[in-house]
Amino acid sequence: MISDYSQRLIVQEVAPRDGLQIEPMWVATQDKIALIDQLSLAGFSRIEAGSFVSPRAVPALRDGEQVFGGIVRQPGVTYVALIPNLKGAQRALAAKADELNLVLSASQSHNLANTRMSREQSLAGFAEVVELARGTSVSLNGTVATTFGCPFEGHIDEKVVMGLVDAYQRLGLQGVTLADTTGMANPRQVYGLVRRVLEQLPADALTLHFHNTRGLGLSNVLAAYEAGARRFDASLGGLGGCPFAPGASGNICTEDLVNLCEEMGIPTGIDLPRLLELSRTLPALLGHEMPGQVAKAGRNRDLHRLPPGLV
């Protein structure tokens, strides 16, 4: 444990993208826009607002253009779009996304399953995206999915991850996200890899993206923070999921992370009461309970009354 918790932890909200993409129930475009507009008022500096992938692959987010066109953009908030290839980048630029999040997998087989391309083909496509974005104000971030393990291949060699971080740097991308796509990371592994990556990248260019599939999401955040990482993806209500783990949790839950930070004295700039209020609207919107805990349990400061008959 470190003793300095004064460094700000930057929370990037991904519920509108990683959260909603797996929901079986169609969420109306207006409801997506309303959700993002509410999130924009909660203190986030970055919101992943949608993706531009094949509507056949991710029908839940097929209205990306309308969503980006309908939201009220708040100053100081970067609205990110996930894209897998040049076509997605063209759509995202036309929709005026502030940042494109390119994604490929450290695992060859996962990349194939996710994008029907080899890693090499993905990287070649990203070089075209870099050309497309040149001269525009849009920034580029590269995600390495399955950094900490692959549901098909298991262990991922750190050298593969470092090679992709390198490739992203050579492409000139401004940021890199290491993603634990199916929740296989553990804090010891996270600490070691983050230390290693931060020898190559400044902390403000590195984002960690954890899933809580095996209950280790917040433990991994703390390990990464202790190793010097400062930027983390999280999803309102813990929205999101894993196609390989029915019933398991998805992304780490934004309000649970912000609550952890508040309890430990780590500044985030996020308005937790507003977030809790918003999270508590999700079950009605999506037709099921959320995995997030603090929205159910309340904050520590939400005290209870003594049972009747006691003084």
Add this chain to the structure above:
Amino acid sequence: MISDYSQRLIVQEVAPRDGLQIEPMWVATQDKIALIDQLSLAGFSRIEAGSFVSPRAVPALRDGEQVFGGIVRQPGVTYVALIPNLKGAQRALAAKADELNLVLSASQSHNLANTRMSREQSLAGFAEVVELARGTSVSLNGTVATTFGCPFEGHIDEKVVMGLVDAYQRLGLQGVTLADTTGMANPRQVYGLVRRVLEQLPADALTLHFHNTRGLGLSNVLAAYEAGARRFDASLGGLGGCPFAPGASGNICTEDLVNLCEEMGIPTGIDLPRLLELSRTLPALLGHEMPGQVAKAGRNRDLHRLPPGLV
């Protein structure tokens, strides 16, 4: 983060007590016995097998005598009974519990709500239990409930906790458990308090008992382990709950904790595959899903097949 994870982490199973006590559905005595007998074969050195409290207060565990009388005791396993007072201790001794776990709350109002006694009255009763146990082979452990926060009072002063640890030591109890009864602890707080308590107690006399009410259970375990703690309560499937947080998680989940340890290389001596198999029987026994994650998601090594059509 520390770099030495070679020290064994001792997991104490509490599902038969803290897990079952809040279940609304009656679990037949034979099912309780079968559960404990299965747990006895999974590598635990300690199992909290029941409690001897007023059957009106905790009707779910009113069959403590029959449970303790029916289980097959395995060599090397200590079978613990939770008791609130002398009467409970008498019943537990008659039932041949190996260890009595005395409990009071750091918070005066929580102790009143839980036991209808003041802390001082609880301690006076414990002195009588010490007399009762003198000359027998039974060992005594004292739990400080609401150590890290109280649902009625909020923050608990560390001085109050240290005073109760002191009182337990003066009574001559062999062990002390610090319990986060309603999941209000955070890792920074845990690290600090454990360091402080370990100046007064050897590590093998200290147990930490965390709930996952706000999603911080395993993070708190790691913080305590880093501070030198080695013994932890956990509950199969994450059974247990909090009367003040409907829908929130209960105790930290045994198999999620053991999985974390395995992934980080921390030895526990627990048979994880057996535990997962047993945990997966709980939904049928209790009529609802469990909060534990690994039983749903599988271990990292449980790989998945590539979707059809990909090579």
